[in-house]
Amino acid sequence: MKKVININFQGRVIPIEESAYEMLKVYTDSLRRCFANEEGRDEIINDIESRIAELFGEALKKGSVCITDSQVNTIIDNMGRPEELNQDEPGMNAGAASQNQSATSGTAQTLPPLRDKIFRDNNDKILGGVCGGLAHYLKVDPAIIRVAFALATIGWGTGVVLYILLWVILPSRSLTGVSSSKRLYRNPDEKVIAGVASGIASYFDIAVWVPRLIFALPLVTGILSSFFNHYFHWLHNNESFSRIVFSSFGGTLLVIYAVLWAIIPEAKTATEKLEMRGEKVDLNSIKNTIQEDLQGFKARAEKWGKDVSEKAQQMGEEVSQLGEEVSQSVKDTTTSVVNEARPMAQSGISRLANAIGILFKAFFMFIGGVISLALLAALVAILFAGASVFPLKDFVLDSAPQQVLAWLFLLLFFGIPIIAFITAFVRRLMGVKSGNNYLGYTFAGLWVIGLVSGVFLLAGFSKHFEVKAREKQEYVIAQPTSGKLLVTVADSEISTTTISSGIKVSGLLRIDGDSLQLSNISVHVEKSSDSLFHVTGTRLSNGKDGEEARKNLVNIQYGFTQQDSVLKLNRGIHLPPNAKFRNQQLVLTIQVPVGKKIQIDRSVRNRFFFINIAENEDGDDWSDFDSKNNWRTGVEYEMTQEGLKRTGNTDNPKSWDTDNDEENSPMQDSRKSRRQLEKELEKKNQELDEIKKELEKPAEPKKVALHTVPSDKRGFFYWLQSANSNSAVIREDKVAAAAYIFYHKLI
């Protein structure tokens, strides 16, 4: 059902559908513009309108109730569309030009050929219309010219100079658009970030995801390559090379994307969309495009399930845009089509700012994308790490419910975010919009379940650590003949880091086939109560209750070998194959008699990792074991009445002995002799003085006195005098003087 209005057309009253009337009006307006330069334009238009009125009359006579859209369309077709009329004229002019002067004097009024001179295009400009004018002259898509300029600018900076030059030189005109060719636009309907990829796809008639993948490819390969680098190390030699290649490639591509985003105009009006696809631009196809857009838009709105008011609002906008576009399109096909999307009043500077703003937007989106991708990478890395720790599962967990909980925890807590990321990423890539929020809720719910199971797991797990048991045992050692004991860790058991023979988990734990080795060992040095060296080992273990703790403890096996004065400790405590991790520890206490020396080798620090998970409630001799060790590796100590004292024979020369001393517990501090402290203080002061001297010394000879001596001839001479060398150098001008100073680093 359409609205019908009555119009007074050429002196007759004609009933006509409103939409048909709009079409007619647009047509006559376009004709008016079309013949703007013609002499007798009004007469021509009048003629045409009369003819149309005649045709209307015939139609009505034949029995139509009113003039319809289709009738108007047919009439316009027969009359001829604006662009067809325009193109015909030059052709006819060419034929008649050589014939008759009087005839051609009339025809010379038609559109002058604009293609043999370069102008700046007033209608198709982003900054100053230089590219648009060039494109018009060369009859290519302006976007290509712009890209060339952008490349020139990035590459050598000459593009900017050239652009400004052309801007100044070329006069500006309102040029007719090169509307018949296919133009490169950004497609706003199918955009993931800015529609660059889909615009390119339309231009080249390829599937949308292809250019998108091309843009995303370097990022993806970058991530993959960084994974490989990390886990397989085979790229170690070429690491920097491959990184440079990938990261620079990815970076370049993103810069290209941003540049294209700024350059390529967005196909907002229906005309532009048609041009983007390369279809013929006329009223019919414009109408079809708009209808397609409307339909597509409707479908999308339904799919998203947005609320009704929004839908109605948007549709209202589309409808008003339809009317706008129809009128605009006819106007635009003869002048320039592109620029209707941009307000004409924009000055060049604001356009530049616009372009820069777009570049910034692209940059920030890029950063955001990188961050999210980094998160994704982290999650995946955790998953990989988890996979490598997998064999520990049996060691740590024990009962069936625990295992289930553990699985749930791992999979859900870590797996869900990964899956969500991948889904979102793929979705964006394919341009598919998610239909519902249920997926998000489902993901969130599963993740919460994972979290809860993790909590339960932790609770269940910690139950096994409630009680701690310990047991002391003395080892038999031979007294070192030299009076000094060297403590090292045997390294014969350490295999190279190959994954095939057993799995090594960075030091603390080793699973070798079916035996477990835990390096949870701590070495303490004490004063011996007699004149002999003693080594005692204290085994500790946790358990659910006292009985289990003791059971776990008994299973700890440890030993060491001795070669005269070298104590070779085993790398870790051995546990039976099916033992569970219950914070089994071993504390080796070495008692050194007064007057004897001891040195702990660096291998001890490297290979023992003492961790203490659970609190212990027993008495106060524990505080010994809890405090940090009172020795440093590689340093020889002598046991005195007051405690360990450094003898000064060290492996690693260092002037300060800070860390262990400061970390001592209060008890240990009180043991330290005051003399020792004083000595250290003195040493510190000495060093300080030394450093001060160092700083001060070089300063002196660098002093320079700068005198100016007036010369009778010209200017001043600069008389540079060095403080310690007493030599004077004369330089004639300031610049040379400054250069001299710089050169000799005098100031």
Added chain:
Amino acid sequence: MEFCILSIIRQGEVYPSDLVEKMKSANLHILEGTLYPLLTRLKNAGVLTYRWVESNSGPPRKYFVMTDQGLQFYHELELTWNELAAAVSSLTQPLTSTNNS
């Protein structure tokens, strides 16, 4: 193009839409939108003139007739056309004669 139109008009006064029909029957398709400006131009150049004819089924129509000056112009066009036709046929004729013989 103008030559063709003028020759039609020469045969008698005609109004534009008729002209289009006649051109169509001679296998020359022209749009009305092209025709009107052309006619107006010719009229402004003095080649054609017109008169209004009232009609009961619509607004008054313009009927175009050729003027004397128009006739002159027409003859010139005719000459040119003949020359062109002769030139073309002389070029194509040796081909046909060799084919025949």
